[in-house]
Amino acid sequence: MQTQEFDVVVVGGGLVGSSLVAALAGAGLRVARVDGTGEAPGARQDHEWDVRVFAISPGSERFLTSIDAWPRDASRIAPVRGMRVFGDASGHIEFDARDAGAAHLASIVENRVLMAALYERLSRQAGLVTFEAIAASVDSGNDFAELGLDDGTQLRARLLVGADGARSWLREKSGIAASERSYQQSAVVANFACSHPHRDVAWQWFRADGVLALLPLPGQRCSMVWSATQEVAAELMTLDAGTLAARVADAAGETLGVLETITAPASFPLRLVQVEALIRPRLALVGDAAHNLHPLAGQGVNLGFQDARELARVLRERGACSDVGEYRLLRRYERARREDVLAMTLATDGLQRLFGHSGRPLRWIRNGGLALVNQALPLKRLLIRQAFG
Numbered sequence: 001m002q003t004q005e006f007d008v009v010v011v012g013g014g015l016v017g018s019s020l021v022a023a024l025a026g027a028g029l030r031v032a033r034v035d036g037t038g039e040a041p042g043a044r045q046d047h048e049w050d051v052r053v054f055a056i057s058p059g060s061e062r063f064l065t066s067i068d069a070w071p072r073d074a075s076r077i078a079p080v081r082g083m084r085v086f087g088d089a090s091g092h093i094e095f096d097a098r099d100a101g102a103a104h105l106a107s108i109v110e111n112r113v114l115m116a117a118l119y120e121r122l123s124r125q126a127g128l129v130t131f132e133a134i135a136a137s138v139d140s141g142n143d144f145a146e147l148g149l150d151d152g153t154q155l156r157a158r159l160l161v162g163a164d165g166a167r168s169w170l171r172e173k174s175g176i177a178a179s180e181r182s183y184q185q186s187a188v189v190a191n192f193a194c195s196h197p198h199r200d201v202a203w204q205w206f207r208a209d210g211v212l213a214l215l216p217l218p219g220q221r222c223s224m225v226w227s228a229t230q231e232v233a234a235e236l237m238t239l240d241a242g243t244l245a246a247r248v249a250d251a252a253g254e255t256l257g258v259l260e261t262i263t264a265p266a267s268f269p270l271r272l273v274q275v276e277a278l279i280r281p282r283l284a285l286v287g288d289a290a291h292n293l294h295p296l297a298g299q300g301v302n303l304g305f306q307d308a309r310e311l312a313r314v315l316r317e318r319g320a321c322s323d324v325g326e327y328r329l330l331r332r333y334e335r336a337r338r339e340d341v342l343a344m345t346l347a348t349d350g351l352q353r354l355f356g357h358s359g360r361p362l363r364w365i366r367n368g369g370l371a372l373v374n375q376a377l378p379l380k381r382l383l384i385r386q387a388f389g
Contacts, residue, residue, distance in 0.1 A: 002154075004129075006030040007324050008315070009147060009157040011135050011170050013037055015054075015111070016287030016304035017163025018118040022067040023312035025125050029324065032155065033122075034147070036134035049191045050110035051263040053223045055080065055202070055215060057106055060305040064114075069121040076113045078216040079104035081200040104200070108215050108223065131155070135164075138173050145282040145325065159325035160283050161311070166273050168289035174280050183270040185210055186233035187295055188226045190265040191217060192245055195257030198222055203255055212251055222256055224248055225295060233267055270294055272349055278334040278341075282325040284311055291341050294348045303344055310336050 008024060010017045013035025021033050056064075064070040071077060081104050083095040097105050122128060137148035138160070147155040162170035171178060198216040205212045210228035217223050226248070228236065239247060241261035249259040273292035278285050287304035314333045315324050323329070 003146075003156050004032075004154070005144075005156045006032045006129070007157065008032070008159045008161060009034060009145075009155055010161045010163055011147070012161075012163030012165065012287070012289070014163060014165070014287065015114055015118065015301060016308050017161070018115075018122060019064065019067065019069060019305055020161060020163065020286060020308035020312055021128065022069050022118065022121050022125065023063075023308055024315065025067070025128075027312070027316045029315065030127070032129040032131060032157075034131045034133060034135055034149065034155075036132055036150070049217070049221070049263050050112040051189050051191060051223075051266050052111040053108055053189075053191075053215065053217070054111060054114065054301045055106040056109050056114075057299070057302045058102065058104070060302045061107055063305055063309045064117070067121065069118045071109060071113045071117040073113070075218055076110060078108040078218045079200050080106040080108060080202045080216060083202045083204070085204045085206075087206050106202075108202075108217060135169060138170065140174065140280070140282045143323075157325070158282065158323055159315075159330075162283065162285045162289040163287050164289055166271070166288040166292040168285065170283070171275065171285055171289050174283050176280060176283075176285070177276045179274050181272045183227075183272065183294060184230055185227050185270045186230060186267045187270055188228055188233050188236045188265055188267045189224060190244065190248075190261060191221060191223050191263040192248065192256075192259040193262050194220055194222050194259055196220075196255070198256055203252065205252065207251070212248075214248075214252055214256060221262065222259075226251075227270060227295060237265055237267055239265075272345070274345065278337060279327070279330040281327045281330075284330055284333060286311060290337075291345065293345055299344055299348070303341060306340065307337055 007029040009032045010021050011034045013033060017033065021031055024031050061070060081097045083105060084092065086092045095105060097103060131149055131153060133149035133151045133153060135147055136150040139146045144156045144158060145160045147157065147160060149155070160170065162168050162174070164170055197220055200216050202216060203214045209232045210226060213225045215223045215225070226236065236244060236247065244265060245259040245261045249256070271292060272294065275285065275290060278290050286307035288300070290307060291303060293300050293303070311333045314329065314336070318324060318329055321329050
């Protein structure tokens with residue numbers, strides 16, 4: 001079979017890889033995507049809600065809008081105008097979009113809605129080639145990287161981009177080491193109808209059994225993310241719809257009143273993944289392939305969109321450099337992303353460690369810290385700006 005040549009081949013058809021492909025439109029590059037996961041969104045009925053949702057930062061929203069991939073159906077998007085975070089004692093902190101002079105802190109959007117907007121955008125991208133296959137072999141040379149697919153197709157690219165998730169095959173085969181640490185927790189997610197209006201506020205409680213968050217959905221609905229201990233997560237997954245709703249309502253202090261389960265729960269294990277490098281000659285990593293964090297801050301996908309935005313910027317502004325896989329060019333991307341990724345990793349991991357341990361001294365420190373920050377408006381504004389992405 002004849003080898004097909006491209007400038008950039010993106011391996012992975014999820015949100016981040018798709019956004020990168022869209023951001024490279026019009027950059028004068030031959031771009032291909034390898035997507036053998038079957039993640040293309042299927043038909044959706046208006047009454048159906050995706051159990052997997054994301055808190056999209058204003059920065060990520062601007063990025064998706066700039067590449068014409070922001071969902072057009074506003075009825076499936078819920079703004080977050082306020083946030084209330086409670087410690088495991090009296091400590092708490094409140095955020096309000098008005099403190100930062102912004103319309104909203106984030107937008108809650110279903111995974112399926114985001115994917116549909118991106119796939120529709122890619123369907124209009126001139127010159128884009130998609131291979132519905134799975135990567136099977138890779139070999140990097142001085143001038144090109146060779147990628148073999150499981151259907152026998154052979155690709156040659158100046159640059160391969162790994163956007164294939166936390167257990168990235170391309171990262172492993174390219175020899176980039178990654179350290180992984182389990183949090184001994186699972187995130188249990190489900191959606192509910194609620195008897196009390198959420199008023200566009202997101203709620204979060206640090207509890208002895210994990211971190212519980214209720215995020216606003218359009219209408220009088222909410223999405224739950226309960227990052228629970230393995231034992232609690234396993235128990236939650238066995239509950240019937242009515243018992244689960246009552247359990248969550250009780251854990252949330254009936255903040256949103258009586259809950260009614262509208263999607264079956266799902267769960268996934270939580271781990272911290274850190275990579276030794278974001279690049280290799282002819283390779284760059286983005287999204288979960290580059291970093292995987294605890295979801296307590298809801299910033300994982302936003303970090304991924306920032307990766308895509310920055311890598312696309314570097315490639316578009318490459319100047320006289322015609323080789324997009326040239327190591328010195330890719331170093332610009334790595335230098336631009338290292339600090340932000342490290343800062344968010346330390347913040348989320350530090351919070352998980354701080355609230356994941358019992359003991360009177362730590363309890364006093366963490367709850368006192370929340371109360372202190374809550375009184376410091378300039379610091380709260382700084383935290384909001386950092387989260388805006």
